[in-house]
Amino acid sequence: MTLELSNCTYGYRRWKRPVLEDFSYALPDGLTVLLGPNGAGKSTLLKLAASVTTPQKGRVTLDGGSAGTSAYRRAVAWMPQDIVPMPTLTAREYVAYIGWLKGMNRADAWKQARKALLKVELADQTDTRTNRLSGGQLRRVGVAGALVHGARVLLLDEPTAGMDPYQRRVFRDILRGLTGDVRVLLSTHDVADLAEEADHVTVMYGGTVLHHGNTDTFLTHTPPGTLAGRAAEAAYTELLRSRGVAA
Numbered sequence: 001m002t003l004e005l006s007n008c009t010y011g012y013r014r015w016k017r018p019v020l021e022d023f024s025y026a027l028p029d030g031l032t033v034l035l036g037p038n039g040a041g042k043s044t045l046l047k048l049a050a051s052v053t054t055p056q057k058g059r060v061t062l063d064g065g066s067a068g069t070s071a072y073r074r075a076v077a078w079m080p081q082d083i084v085p086m087p088t089l090t091a092r093e094y095v096a097y098i099g100w101l102k103g104m105n106r107a108d109a110w111k112q113a114r115k116a117l118l119k120v121e122l123a124d125q126t127d128t129r130t131n132r133l134s135g136g137q138l139r140r141v142g143v144a145g146a147l148v149h150g151a152r153v154l155l156l157d158e159p160t161a162g163m164d165p166y167q168r169r170v171f172r173d174i175l176r177g178l179t180g181d182v183r184v185l186l187s188t189h190d191v192a193d194l195a196e197e198a199d200h201v202t203v204m205y206g207g208t209v210l211h212h213g214n215t216d217t218f219l220t221h222t223p224p225g226t227l228a229g230r231a232a233e234a235a236y237t238e239l240l241r242s243r244g245v246a247a
């Protein structure tokens with residue numbers, strides 16, 4: 001199963017330089033952590049892969065099938081960077097609605113929404129309206145939304161931002177518990193928290209991929225003498241520095 005962006009160009013404004021230009025990327029198996037400074041293009045890459053936006057040039061495909069088809073949308077889950085609460089919907093209704101939009105029937109979506117909320121430990125908030133949830137709780141609702149339809153590819157935009165340390169751990173356990181050939185691309189600034197969990201690390205800067213490889217290769221950039229638990233963070237900083245890029 002391969003999700004691929006081939007020679008994609010995408011810009012938000014016609015008169016401005018595109019954010020991604022002739023950009024190609026193939027999502028490897030397992031968990032890939034996407035790192036990069038603010039404005040590097042991480043969210044843009046995730047939105048194109050999620051088929052939320054369409055490239056002005058190039059193709060986005062899953063096993064050769066084009067993005068935008070219902071099969072593609074069903075197979076690919078996206079958690080946006082900003083989860084917008086819907087005041088009229090409860091947490092369970094919100095997650096079920098995502099499932100329904102992804103092609104599930106109402107009964108399945110309703111049932112799976114509860115299961116997904118249990119996974120993110122929000123069983124006690126299923127009937128709470130989404131505008132009454134805290135920022136961290138709302139992000140967990142977003143994670144539940146990405147899990148609800150049993151997607152084969154999860155695209156998660158800063159899923160742990162605003163989560164407390166315990167919930168970040170619950171989230172890591174959810175990732176470890178994914179079974180079968182589920183591929184995950186996850187953008188984060190919590191380098192220390194997630195990069196060492198990953199199978200692969202992609203670092204973006206200025207709309208290009210600065211580094212892409214397995215986590216061991218990424219960690220070879222860690223300077224000697226780095227404190228335990230800081231290896232990923234130090235490797236990231238060193239990598240940017242060695243390429244003349246300020247983090």
Ligand SMILES: Nc1ncnc2c1ncn2[C@@H]1O[C@H](COP(=O)(O)OP(=O)(O)OP(=O)(O)O)[C@@H](O)[C@H]1O
Nearest residue numbers: 012013019036037038039040041042043044045081
């Ligand atoms: N809706 C938009 N309209 C215009 N420009 C945008 C829009 N969204 C993003 N951009 C621009 O596109 C570039 C890439 O942004 P993107 O959100 O993909 O970066 P990012 O790596 O996800 O950043 P961050 O870590 O801050 O979330 C930035 O220069 C940003 O200003």
